[in-house]
Amino acid sequence: MSRFLKSPAVRSVARVVLATAAALLLGFIITWFVSDDPVGAYKALLLGPVSRLNRFGDWIEESITLTFLGLAVALVFKAEQFSLGQEGQMVLGALVSGAIALFVPLPAYLRIPLALLGAMVVGFLWGLIPGYLKAYLDANEIVSTLMLNVLAVKFYEYMLTYYIKPPNAGYTASDRFPVEGTLPTFFPPIPGLENLRQTFINQTNISIAIYLLVLAAIVVYYLMYRTPFGYELRMVGANIKFARYGGINTKRVIMLSMAISGILAGLAGAHLSMGIHRKLILNIQYGLGFEGIVVAILARNNPLMIPFSGLAYGYLRAGADVMERSSDVSREMVLVIQGIIILLVTAERILPMVQQRVRAHRGEGNGDEEAVQADASLEAGKGED
Amino acid sequence: MPIEVVLRSIFSALFVASVLRISTPLILPALGGLLSELAGVINIALEGIMLVAAFTGVIVSAYTQSVWMGVLAGIVVGVLFSSLLALFHLYLETDIILAGIALNIMATGGTIFLLFTLTGDKGNSSSLASGAVPTITIPFIEHIPFIGTVLSGHNVFTYLAFIFTWLVSVFLYKSPLGTHLRAVGENPEAAASVGINVKRTQTIAILLSGFLASLGGLSLSMAYLTLFQNSMTAGRGFIALAAVYLGGRTPWGTFLAAIIFGFADALSNQLGSLSVPPQWVQMIPYAATIIALVGYNVRKRAQARERARKFQEQQLKELKTAPAE
Numbered sequence: 001m002s003r004f005l006k007s008p009a010v011r012s013v014a015r016v017v018l019a020t021a022a023a024l025l026l027g028f029i030i031t032w033f034v035s036d037d038p039v040g041a042y043k044a045l046l047l048g049p050v051s052r053l054n055r056f057g058d059w060i061e062e063s064i065t066l067t068f069l070g071l072a073v074a075l076v077f078k079a080e081q082f083s084l085g086q087e088g089q090m091v092l093g094a095l096v097s098g099a100i101a102l103f104v105p106l107p108a109y110l111r112i113p114l115a116l117l118g119a120m121v122v123g124f125l126w127g128l129i130p131g132y133l134k135a136y137l138d139a140n141e142i143v144s145t146l147m148l149n150v151l152a153v154k155f156y157e158y159m160l161t162y163y164i165k166p167p168n169a170g171y172t173a174s175d176r177f178p179v180e181g182t183l184p185t186f187f188p189p190i191p192g193l194e195n196l197r198q199t200f201i202n203q204t205n206i207s208i209a210i211y212l213l214v215l216a217a218i219v220v221y222y223l224m225y226r227t228p229f230g231y232e233l234r235m236v237g238a239n240i241k242f243a244r245y246g247g248i249n250t251k252r253v254i255m256l257s258m259a260i261s262g263i264l265a266g267l268a269g270a271h272l273s274m275g276i277h278r279k280l281i282l283n284i285q286y287g288l289g290f291e292g293i294v295v296a297i298l299a300r301n302n303p304l305m306i307p308f309s310g311l312a313y314g315y316l317r318a319g320a321d322v323m324e325r326s327s328d329v330s331r332e333m334v335l336v337i338q339g340i341i342i343l344l345v346t347a348e349r350i351l352p353m354v355q356q357r358v359r360a361h362r363g364e365g366n367g368d369e370e371a372v373q374a375d376a377s378l379e380a381g382k383g384e385d
Numbered sequence: 386m387p388i389e390v391v392l393r394s395i396f397s398a399l400f401v402a403s404v405l406r407i408s409t410p411l412i413l414p415a416l417g418g419l420l421s422e423l424a425g426v427i428n429i430a431l432e433g434i435m436l437v438a439a440f441t442g443v444i445v446s447a448y449t450q451s452v453w454m455g456v457l458a459g460i461v462v463g464v465l466f467s468s469l470l471a472l473f474h475l476y477l478e479t480d481i482i483l484a485g486i487a488l489n490i491m492a493t494g495g496t497i498f499l500l501f502t503l504t505g506d507k508g509n510s511s512s513l514a515s516g517a518v519p520t521i522t523i524p525f526i527e528h529i530p531f532i533g534t535v536l537s538g539h540n541v542f543t544y545l546a547f548i549f550t551w552l553v554s555v556f557l558y559k560s561p562l563g564t565h566l567r568a569v570g571e572n573p574e575a576a577a578s579v580g581i582n583v584k585r586t587q588t589i590a591i592l593l594s595g596f597l598a599s600l601g602g603l604s605l606s607m608a609y610l611t612l613f614q615n616s617m618t619a620g621r622g623f624i625a626l627a628a629v630y631l632g633g634r635t636p637w638g639t640f641l642a643a644i645i646f647g648f649a650d651a652l653s654n655q656l657g658s659l660s661v662p663p664q665w666v667q668m669i670p671y672a673a674t675i676i677a678l679v680g681y682n683v684r685k686r687a688q689a690r691e692r693a694r695k696f697q698e699q700q701l702k703e704l705k706t707a708p709a710e
Contacts, residue, residue: 034502082482138686139678142429142482143627146620147671154671158664290490297483330501335494342487343469348478 016298019344020312027337031329041327045334048322049315055322057204061276063314064209067307068268069292071220072261074301078224079257080237081134085145086265087289088152089126093119093269095156098174098280099164101181101273108180115181116212116270123266124259126152131258135251141258153285160280174280183207183275207275213307216264220303223260233257265292291317294338297345313338398534400651405535405543407654408647410435410605410618412546415625415643416553417597419636422629423557424590425570429485430470432622433492434595435602438463440496442603443515443613444503452516452607459603460596466492467595471588489622497615510613517611518542518603542604546640549597554636566590598622624674631677642677649673 027045032038049059069086076083100115130148133139157172164174186206187197200206224230235243236253244250272284295313299305316338320331344350414431421428438459446455470488473479479487501507518541527537557563568576569586577583601621606613624646631645632638653669 034498084486133675133679137679138682139675140627140630143623143630143678144675146623147627147674150620150671151668154664154668158662161664162662290486293483293486294490330498330507332494332497332501332507336491336498339487339491339494342483342490343473343479346479346483346487347473350477353477 012300016300016309016345019341020298022344023337023340026340027333030333030336035327035329037327041323041329044323044326045316045319047319048326049318051322053199054203055318057200057206058321059311059314059318060206060210061204061271062318063307063311064206064213064271064275065268065288066291066295066314066317067213067310068216068264068271069288070295070299070306070310071216071292071303072264072268073292073296074299074303074306075220075224075233075261075264076257077296078237078301079233079253080240081131081141081254081257083127083130083141083145083258083261084290084293085127085130085141085148085258085262086268086292087285088145088149089123089262089265090269090272090288091149091152091156091285092122092126093266094273094280094284095159095269096122096266097270098177098273099159101177102164102174102280106180108184111180112183112274115274116267119266119270120263121266123262123264123269125262127262127265128255128259131255134258135254145258149289156284157282160282164280172282177274177278181274182278183209183271186210205276205278207271209271209275212267212271216267217303217307220264224303229253229256268292291338294342297342398531400655401535402539403654404644404647404651405539406609407650408644409540409543409546410601410609410621411625411628411643411646412640413542413549413601413604414598414622415628415632415639416549416636417594417601418626418629419632419634419639420553420557420566420597421587421590421594422626422634423570424566424587425573426474426481426587426591427485427626428467428470428591428594428598429482429626430467430488430492430622431594431598431601431625432618432620433485433489434463434467434598435605435618435622436489436492436496436616437466438599438602439606439617440500440602440613443510443513443606444499446516446607447510447513450514450516452518455516455607456518456603459607460599463599463602464592464595467591467598468588470595471591475584475587475591493616496613500613500615508615513612515612516607518608540604540608542600542608545600546604549600550636550640553597557636562586562589598625601625620671624670627674627678631681633681645677646670646673 028038028042031041035041049055069090072086072089097115097119100118101111104111104114106114126148130139130141130144133144134141160174161172165172166175184207185197185201186208187193187200189197222230224233232243232248232253235246235248236250236257240250243253268288269284273280277284291313295306295309298309298313316334317331320334323329323333324331414435417434418428418431441462442455442459444455445458446452449455466488470481470484473484473487474481497507500510504510504512506512520538520540521544523537527533555563557567565576565581565586566589568579569581569583569590573583576586602618605617605621610617625643628642628646629639631642632640649670653666656666656669
């Protein structure tokens, strides 16, 4: 039992769960101060997403976007490249896939793959730019990707306002995508379940993106752990000097890590435009900018865990929407919770410190020594993953 | 509007004055970014600290009806917020970049959340009567044509930006603590070996950086505008960080770089009157930042190559002059 508790995987999960619980508790305290009905507000936050089918749909759709973004972040973070360019890549992915969905007169079975491909290509290219700047010109990727995000969003607004919006529409949004340009429902046409399928189609926009997502998570895992490139990527992340001396072309790895990450962010954009909104709207990226980061951190950058952390975090966000609509607390409270989660999960010292306190409290005598040992095993665990 | 009108307005005293006004909320946080950068901790949280300070200043000045209480509260809360960065990075061993990102997210969410709780509006604080810091007219200078318009009549923060650039450069190169700070950033182990307390020095650098970023945030909400808007920093914290690199990690270089970004921003305001789509114009400061970032590194490399070449030549010369053995 105690060996089970000391295994690094269990520790890592326990840490995430504890951090999330602590952050939710802090969130509740904040809610208590500002709300007339804090319990009602928190109930909406925690139970909202499963209270109705359409809210369930919102949860799953949101989680799909978040998971794509989380995969994108995990890939670059694994190489210790702090690219924050997912927002821009996603917006351009939405733009290109949306334009193809609207204007390319092809049947659905060609148009949809073409649109997805377009989103992937533009995401790749928009990730290639900061990758090149970092690898060959040594330009700080945090600053450059944030600037590129603004450029992408402005370009999206420009294209939408001047080219894609119907000329005499009073609002800034595209026409609704035709059926040939919309991702079809995830629900297979099983005989006998037609009614259920129709209910899902009517009340939710859950699309085949969910299968793409599972595929993407597996592909990213395979890429990271079963290919030479993935090995190089992890080496660059673990110790770039060592990687260079080992003969790895680190510049190429840095550049490609950001570009490949862009593919996934581009797919998130395609899911936004062709799956969720089914048209191009202003601020399509609203509130999604840094959300991939928390998803990746919750999963400790493990691609196979990211769909789960995406679901968990999507649940929180969908709950926040319900909370905002049914109480006096605004949804941005969740951003505060998110920040706390990141801080608690990534603070390396908190868990050992808590353990030490607990042991000392129990009066087990040489508590310090054990804590040091626990520390060492944690360090060893870190080396393994 | 024809292009000549735009050109004429760019070369006017009013335009130069507006560049200084627009640069102020970049110069102050950039100096903060410089201090923490030189101490070896990259402060990604400038943006969040600015936002928190800008918000606090507006709210407190609205409720107390005192501008200076607002400024003071903004500084205190901004510095406290930056102390979270020090706590988590230096003492709980969170990755500095992730900690900075977390603080930025908390600042964005927290300010909107509180704004909504206090005013019922998520967009801005226009329903509150918040204060504005006074402007200063410099006697005598204000009457000199051109120079008077450029230098006189700015808000307090613009003058503070000049003063703090000077103070920071004195601090860094003339004071013992500043020297220690640079030593810590250059090589923490070496600094520790001569008895400098690395963590303490870095903590001070982060707090000072938080102080300067707070001033930058306050200048945005209590001088440049006189209300708080959600996410009103609009990436200025990151542009400020770029100014540190572009400025070659020196105080006056950083100051100049921030003014260049301010110029790009002011220019985009002027071009807004042309029939160019506004989105293109709004891109200018951000595109300029990327170009500057790359330009700085290209220049740095060329200098490094030049140094290497000179070194080689010198070595060769020495070899030639040395007697053959």
